[in-house]
Amino acid sequence: MDFDYSDDQKFLKDEARKFLAAHCDVGVVRGVLDDAGRSYDAALWKGVAEQGWLGACIPEQYNGLGLGRVELCAIAEELGRAVAPIPFASTVYCLAEGILAFGSEAQKAAVLPRIAAGDLIGALATSEGPGVVGPATLQCRVEGGKLTGTKIPVTDGDVAGMALVLASEGGRPGLFLVDLTGAGVKRETLKSLDPTRGVAKIVFDGAAAERIGEAGAGFDIVQAILDRAAVLLAFEQLGGADRCLEMAKDYALGRYAFGRVIAGYQAIKHKLADMYVKNEVARSNAYYGAWALNDDAPELPIAASAARIAASEAFWFASKENIQVHGGMGFTWDVDCHLYYRRSRQLSLVAGAPRVWKERLVSQLEQKNAA
Amino acid sequence: MDFNDSPEEAAYREKARAWLAENAAAHRAKWGDVKPNTPEHMAAGKDWQATKAAAGYACITWPAAIGGGGGTPIQSVIFGQEEGKAGLGYGYFTIGLGMCVPTVMAFANDETKKRFVSPAVKGEEIWCQLFSEPAGGSDVAALRTRAVKDGDEWVINGQKVWTTGAHYCDYGILLTRTDPDVPKHKGLTMFWIDMKDPAVECRPIHQMSGGREFNEVYFTDLRVKDSQRLGEVGQGWQVALVTLMNERLAVGGSSGPNYRDVMKLARELAGPAGPSIKDQSFREKLADWYVQSEGLKFTRFRTMTALSRGQTPGPESSIGKIISANQMQDMANNAVEMEDQYGILSDPETAAAEGAFQQSLMWAPGLRIAGGTDEILKNIIAERVLGLPGDVRVDKDVPFKDMPTGR
Numbered sequence: 001m002d003f004d005y006s007d008d009q010k011f012l013k014d015e016a017r018k019f020l021a022a023h024c025d026v027g028v029v030r031g032v033l034d035d036a037g038r039s040y041d042a043a044l045w046k047g048v049a050e051q052g053w054l055g056a057c058i059p060e061q062y063n064g065l066g067l068g069r070v071e072l073c074a075i076a077e078e079l080g081r082a083v084a085p086i087p088f089a090s091t092v093y094c095l096a097e098g099i100l101a102f103g104s105e106a107q108k109a110a111v112l113p114r115i116a117a118g119d120l121i122g123a124l125a126t127s128e129g130p131g132v133v134g135p136a137t138l139q140c141r142v143e144g145g146k147l148t149g150t151k152i153p154v155t156d157g158d159v160a161g162m163a164l165v166l167a168s169e170g171g172r173p174g175l176f177l178v179d180l181t182g183a184g185v186k187r188e189t190l191k192s193l194d195p196t197r198g199v200a201k202i203v204f205d206g207a208a209a210e211r212i213g214e215a216g217a218g219f220d221i222v223q224a225i226l227d228r229a230a231v232l233l234a235f236e237q238l239g240g241a242d243r244c245l246e247m248a249k250d251y252a253l254g255r256y257a258f259g260r261v262i263a264g265y266q267a268i269k270h271k272l273a274d275m276y277v278k279n280e281v282a283r284s285n286a287y288y289g290a291w292a293l294n295d296d297a298p299e300l301p302i303a304a305s306a307a308r309i310a311a312s313e314a315f316w317f318a319s320k321e322n323i324q325v326h327g328g329m330g331f332t333w334d335v336d337c338h339l340y341y342r343r344s345r346q347l348s349l350v351a352g353a354p355r356v357w358k359e360r361l362v363s364q365l366e367q368k369n370a371a
Numbered sequence: 372m373d374f375n376d377s378p379e380e381a382a383y384r385e386k387a388r389a390w391l392a393e394n395a396a397a398h399r400a401k402w403g404d405v406k407p408n409t410p411e412h413m414a415a416g417k418d419w420q421a422t423k424a425a426a427g428y429a430c431i432t433w434p435a436a437i438g439g440g441g442g443t444p445i446q447s448v449i450f451g452q453e454e455g456k457a458g459l460g461y462g463y464f465t466i467g468l469g470m471c472v473p474t475v476m477a478f479a480n481d482e483t484k485k486r487f488v489s490p491a492v493k494g495e496e497i498w499c500q501l502f503s504e505p506a507g508g509s510d511v512a513a514l515r516t517r518a519v520k521d522g523d524e525w526v527i528n529g530q531k532v533w534t535t536g537a538h539y540c541d542y543g544i545l546l547t548r549t550d551p552d553v554p555k556h557k558g559l560t561m562f563w564i565d566m567k568d569p570a571v572e573c574r575p576i577h578q579m580s581g582g583r584e585f586n587e588v589y590f591t592d593l594r595v596k597d598s599q600r601l602g603e604v605g606q607g608w609q610v611a612l613v614t615l616m617n618e619r620l621a622v623g624g625s626s627g628p629n630y631r632d633v634m635k636l637a638r639e640l641a642g643p644a645g646p647s648i649k650d651q652s653f654r655e656k657l658a659d660w661y662v663q664s665e666g667l668k669f670t671r672f673r674t675m676t677a678l679s680r681g682q683t684p685g686p687e688s689s690i691g692k693i694i695s696a697n698q699m700q701d702m703a704n705n706a707v708e709m710e711d712q713y714g715i716l717s718d719p720e721t722a723a724a725e726g727a728f729q730q731s732l733m734w735a736p737g738l739r740i741a742g743g744t745d746e747i748l749k750n751i752i753a754e755r756v757l758g759l760p761g762d763v764r765v766d767k768d769v770p771f772k773d774m775p776t777g778r
Binding site: 001002003005006070203245249252253260261263264266268269272273274276277280281282283284285287288290291294295305306309310319347355357358359361362365366369 | 372373374375377378380396445631634643648649654655657658659661662663665666667668669670672675676677679680687690693694746748750752753754756757758759760761762763
């Protein structure tokens with residue numbers, strides 16, 4: 001049984017934490033939060049590229065480090081803990097992993113080295129409005145290699161250089177690689193619950209689009225990308241949830257009310273114990289997801305769903321109860337609790353809400369039990 | 372990250388499997404299909420324990436010199452898994468070998484250890500733990516059973532409750548109050564006692580679930596020798612903490628129906644709008660149960676990983692019972708409600724799923740209390756894992772006899 005980070009992976013995780021402590025303190029996060037003109041921190045992005053994190057799982061032939069997915073999970077956990085204001089998930093979990101899994105040789109050669117170098121930010125564009133996007137509602141169209149339609153919201157779409165866009169071609173859904181800096185692309189930054197991440201509306205009007213993967217397989221490909229991303233996002237959520245528990249604990253140990261520290265009251269102790277229980281359930285499910293992702297195991301759809309459900313629940317609970325423990329101070333802009341509350345919503349919504357994943361999990365279990 | 376044994380672990384597992392294949396078959400041939408709660412079942416359990424002890428598979432982590440296996444914690448876990456797969460598990464020895472005998476080993480004199488350890492390992496004698504009382508549940512140090520010194524003996528009067536296996540046990544470790552004039556934790560003393568002494572009376576407790584698996588134990592002028600004392604007079608609480616620290620690593624799964632069983636039921640039953648399995652509110656609950664039970668399974672794997680690496684497991688296993696007990700109750704109630712009017716039936720002959728969910732519904736309240744209530748377990752996580760302060764203790768400096776007791 002070897003169901004935990006290895007010593008090398010723990011070392012990498014410790015180094016990541018040190019790097020982020022030095023280069024992504026809360027001042028960096030607040031810099032992006034308070035500046036409506038910035039959707040991410042460019043200096044941190046450059047630093048992360050120099051650390052090799054953007055190309056951690058990109059093979060060496062495309063200038064990456066060629067590490068395993070568990071290593072990427074360790075980095076993700078630390079990014080989540082630091083509420084890092086960078087388009088890491090969109091670029092690495094969605095675009096890089098999507099191209100690695102479904103791209104042609106030419107697409108890999110064109111995209112992956114630029115990602116590894118920190119020269120290309122990515123995005124995944126599926127949503128077109130409120131509610132779940134499905135084959136019946138999909139409006140974006142590709143004809144003769146030209147994409148037309150509107151995607152909203154697109155996480156990191158305002159700063160991305162390339163996007164994977166879900167659209168139908170000849171009535172069949174497909175996934176398309178689109179250069180967002182080319183002709184026929186108009187975008188605007190939108191206000192969101194989490195201003196430490198960029199969100200855009202993108203209007204395509206005859207933008208050049210190149211299909212990746214099979215024609216007609218758009219939704220399956222997106223799901224496969226999201227299964228992989230869900231595990232990595234779960235580690236970001238886990239990192240954030242653990243940090244919320246620490247914040248709540250530290251505050252409760254220092255805050256006096258009715259003549260003693262509030263950490264001694266059972267109402268607070270039990271709340272923190274509940275956080276701990278949820279975080280451990282999330283960690284154990286996330287580890288299983290990491291194993292399935294790293295081994296490309298057939299269990300991935302179930303493992304990813306479970307990891308995402310558990311981590312979404314843990315981070316939501318920890319982020320909201322962390323505010324509660326902080327009392328009135330927790331409701332102020334100046335105390336950091338709301339950064340985590342915002343990020344917990346961003347991470348739970350970005351790759352499909354938990355209820356969507358619960359449905360995915362149960363339908364997978366039904367298939368498994370029927371087989 | 373993987374789920375594989377190390378080469379040494381795989382070799383041990385192979386050896387254990389081979390031994391089990393041979394000996395489990397022989398055991399079954401000898402005893403047949405014995406029913407639980409019968410003298411034959413107990414005799415079979417004792418026989419199996421002796422067979423294991425002879426081969427070094429009983430108390431695997433204990434030194435061979437005292438009858439153990441001289442092995443490692445991970446070997447103990449591996450053997451437990453294989454023994455479970457072979458369908459051979461007798462619960463009679465868990466508390467004695469997991470908690471009582473280690474306490475005897477830590478505090479008794481050499482003569483006592485020599486007398487008791489080996490027979491316990493071989494299953495010849497079974498031990499129980501006599502701590503909880505009507506007035507001392509979560510607050511076990513509030514116990515009132517009195518031990519009064521009389522020459523070289525102690526005279527014991529009082530009552531214990533929820534003692535697992537008291538009616539079939541041979542010996543027990545008993546926590547008593549020897550000094551009511553000092554604060555409660557300071558006036559306790561531990562003894563080992565002979566459960567077959569006529570001054571010890573066991574009465575089964577009629578549980579709300581209908582069964583009678585636990586006991587009340589009454590002591591009326593029970594006389595024990597001072598040499599049966601475990602630890603110093605007044606040090607009983609420190610001794611009890613050693614007992615409780617020896618609680619076995621919970622590596623086994625929980626009992627009762629699981630998410631697969633409730634899924635099966637949902638496929639078979641009609642709901643208000645089609646099959647229950649298609650009911651969205653049910654599907655969301657099912658997803659939550661799956662995530663929680665898998666979370667516990669993989670938490671056990673993390674504990675095993677620490678053992679496998681020769682490390683001390685982290686505190687993560689402390690989440691186990693809070694989750695499993697509450698999930699059992701929630702799942703049972705949802706299943707019963709899914710059966711609609713029919714859900715009220717509990718007889719296995721007529722009830723849906725042979726009454727498994729009704730049974731589980733009636734067990735769950737006990738599971739949320741036994742071995743530490745939800746509330747105490749949360750205190751333990753808050754204090755020992757997260758390092759939060761203990762509660763204000765109004766009873767800390769008050770002599771026990773002056774403490775308010777209520778009813």
